[in-house]
Amino acid sequence: MTVLSMPGHGRAGEAARAWQRVRAIARRHAYVLARSPHRLFDVTLWPLVDVLLFGSLGVFVSHHRGSGSIAFAYLLSGIVLWHVVYQSQIALSTGLLEETWSRNMLNLMVTPMSELEYALGVMLFGMVKLFVGVGVAAATAAAFYAFDVTTLGFDILPVAAVLLLVGWVIALFVIGIVLRFGSGAEALAWGILFMVMPLSGVFYPTRALPAFLQPLAVALPTTHAFAAGRALLDHQGLQWGQLAIAGLSTLALLVVAVAFVSAMLGLFRKRGYVTRYT
């Protein structure tokens, strides 16, 4: 029998192979993005349109209200930070959807790749999309509205990190639902963000929400992350309390999301749902 020489044995060898698999998945999705012009809209056109919309709204408000300049800054910083959640969520959830659209799930499931390696590969690729998408949003804000996100300083990075994690957590819930209910549930990949966005105080303090929605808003980690972001604009420094609430509640949700996806994957195998994609 011919035995192929695989990279070393033992833990180091297995780690090398795991990294090889992670990169393979990231590269696969990069090819898909590069060859699907309409999917490039996610990281180019939509960030640009969003910043144009909220930037122009901010300009209009600033001309008619005394507090206009801070509203303008809230709107623009909010939409740039929102794209951290949007890009990380969309990249991960549409990564799985791409496998269902191209009927590639069965092929992947019969390889030695683990579910975690697959997720890490899509996340790695998602980071590239995130940098491009948020970069386009930030560049548009700077070019069209002279709003420089970098003036918020390095303190914005932990806020963005929490929002990145929130995006992945939401994506895991979407993936779990798609595994259970099939492609019919894929509209959630985009729709769920439109439910989270108004409740999270992306552009305004949550006290602006109807009273009955405010407790729900407070329960969302995004609310506290965006509050920390606005505090930076208000020159109040990094609000570690808000950030801690956001970070810890996101980690708690991450644990729930991983358990949910694991359970749905078990159900997927038990009920033979893979046949939906063959």
Place this chain on the structure above:
Amino acid sequence: MLRARGLVKAYRQETAVAGVDLEVNAGERVALLGPNGAGKTTTLFMLLGVVTPDEGWVELVGERLPEGRKRALAQVGFAAGYLPLAEKLRVREFLAMYADLYGMPQRTTAIAAALERFGIGQLASALGTELSSGQRTLVGIVKATLHRPRLMVLDEPTASLDPEVASRVRQGLLELSRQNGSALLVTSHDMAEVERLCERVVFLSKGRVVADGSPAEVSASFGHRGLEDVFLHLAGEEDARPRVGTRSVRRGRP
């Protein structure tokens, strides 16, 4: 190489597999046959760990599933005639992805050799969307054999191929099996192909193994001259009998 005992799978009220025992030895070429709905694909999916059996167990390349799934699948190749090629990838990119998933070094050389084995080296730069269904099937088979697996599992691999290409696939699979000692488990509705490719056939009917032996022995056990007649015989029974039967296994070999 592969051992399964007492596999049972039901989807809602429908029993797809009703207690299948199966064994494939190293280097052995086995066909899993039966009419549509006999439980072949569900059985294959359970053998590969894609579908969890309701009852029974699977040992794949010496690894018990599901615990040893990852180690086992590193030594197994799978292709199905009904699966498309990922559309946005060129053939060499698609194969490179799977070479990476199997942890292969020097993948460029291996990909070129694997494409040549099935006579489709010229397709390396083609996009999935530019291939005919037969060419896509061939690329799928190349993907399954790329890492020279110890067990190849092929679900209707030649369903969309013309006779000349199907013959080339058979030659490639036989060559790989002989060179590497790879075992082969294949499903097919082409009985002539099975007789050329496989030394043992296992017939399923209504989710149960009803015959197991060499093509000649199994044909004789049913009183027929070839597998085609056995297939038609079982397909007729499938239409006439209730879903879960109690037929005993016809052994071609003592």
